[in-house]
Amino acid sequence: MASGDFHDLHPSSSRGAVLWVIFLASALAGIGLFFVPAFIIRPFSHQTPAGLALAMALRQRAPWGTLAAALLCLVFALVLWGAANRWRKIVLASVMVLVAFSAVMSRLNYFEWMFHPVDSPQFESASASKLDRGEMILAVRYGSDARAYPIREMAYHHVLNDVVAGVPVAVTY
Secondary structure, eight states, X not given: OOGGGGGGGSTTSHHHHHHHHHHHHHHHHHHHHHHHHHHHSXXXXXXXXXXXXXXXXXXXXXXXXXXXXXXXXXXXXXXHHTTOOHHHHHHHHHHHHHHHHHHHHTTSOTHHHHOOOBSSOOOOOTTTOOOOTTOOEEEXXXXXXXXXXXXXXXXXXXXXXXXXXXXXXXXEO
16 A cells, blocks of 8 residues: 555545455344344343344354454454544554454353253252242152242243253253
8 A cells, every 4th residue: 555545545535545444244244143133032032033143144144244244343443443543443442442342252052141041959848938828839740759939039040950850851941
């Protein structure tokens, strides 16, 4: 790049404006691929079938999409960096941090962080139980063994690993 070409990268020039638009559009795509599914799929809030379908479609494409967006953003950030003033460099760096964060987070199952399975449940006899009469339970019976899991607790954990009549089970709600 010739020394006079840096002037063309200034946001007031048409070439500089186009580069900034491409940088910001690819950043928005990368950030959106992570944050849109995370916003739609929230526990204990209403989710429409169409919203869930969109979230799952984006979540499926997010690992490669966010990586492509991050690489594209990096190329444009490097091109724009030399002609950028201090505030624009702060914007470039901040956006790159968000895009990199999205690329990493899209590869993790962050929903598992919200719901921790119960690995070693503890039980009481029915007579020693402190459950209210109207409290709902999830019941499992296998052979002569039976378990009752309070819905109030299952709603938080969603998964409980147990053994009923010697058979390992995963109880979900």
